[in-house]
Amino acid sequence: MRDNNEMPGHLARRFQQIAVAVFLAEVSEAGFDLTPVQYAALASIKANPGIDQATLAGLIAYDRTTITGVVDRLVQKNLLERRASSRDRRARELEITDEGKRTLRAITPAVEEAQRLMLRGLSPKEAAELMRLMRKAIAAGNELSRAPLRETTG
Amino acid sequence: MRDNNEMPGHLARRFQQIAVAVFLAEVSEAGFDLTPVQYAALASIKANPGIDQATLAGLIAYDRTTITGVVDRLVQKNLLERRASSRDRRARELEITDEGKRTLRAITPAVEEAQRLMLRGLSPKEAAELMRLMRKAIAAGNELSRAPLRETTG
């Protein structure tokens, strides 16, 4: 069998596994209980008030069915409000609450530290190169997953 | 907010998301129903007959509790046998079945093609560099997840 270390799929999973562990550890240490996708959703909603779930899903490249549950839990935690859209009665408009904004501000240093920590084995130049190569591979494969990135907000 | 494209955690998740989608698509097209972890487990057990679950988990860097379910499903599909160890009555020895060997052989080209496809946006040199950098980052963060890689078979 081919060595796992020669399988990009294995390396991708492993790197992401560590990234998630580092994220949760830093966030937990800072006194918060927020997952990576919950953070990404919260930040995107703050930057795009009133965004609907489908557009949000496209912005952070998550499946719509996953976003339903994520938003459920953020609403449960009083970090988000979900209300019916007036323009399109199928859609749900998402708005961050004051508590959501406070949480986002307070948690950001831990998130930044986590991003730094997950690359701690690399020099700054290597870290930049890793990110460039991941971006390039991702761009080429964007349409291959069910949840591609969609850059448009409208 | 920092751009998602500047967050290594986001890029890691996205790359892995595409890697899994490509893997499942290729394997499905080849007529099989096997997930990445199921493939990794099957291949490791073939290479290490009679391995116990904890050692297997260490070899492919999965959590023990995840491996329990994975092995359950592989046994269900008649690709594995799980039996009590004679040396250590806590342990379960894992053995690949003939059908498991046939499946592994038949599925390998699809798996190789998936590994190639998930890097299709990169030149060979870039692909090699991406893998080197992921390996380096992973090595530095190995102990940060609950399921670190353990290279020993004994």
Place this chain on the structure above:
DNA sequence: TACTGATAGTCAGCATACTGAGCAATATCG
């Protein structure tokens, strides 16, 4: 041998992620 600690496996519970299906509402085109 009795005690203590570590290890192998499982389980309950939770949160992603996916497939496929379904409903309601909107957009499009004849």
Place this chain on the structure above:
DNA sequence: CGATATTGCTCAGTATGCTGACTATCAGTA
């Protein structure tokens, strides 16, 4: 306008992955 296609969201079902707890067993030691 009316039929059709598309879109936004949700749900059921399945499979990872994790935390924390539990049982059974083993290993080391007083």
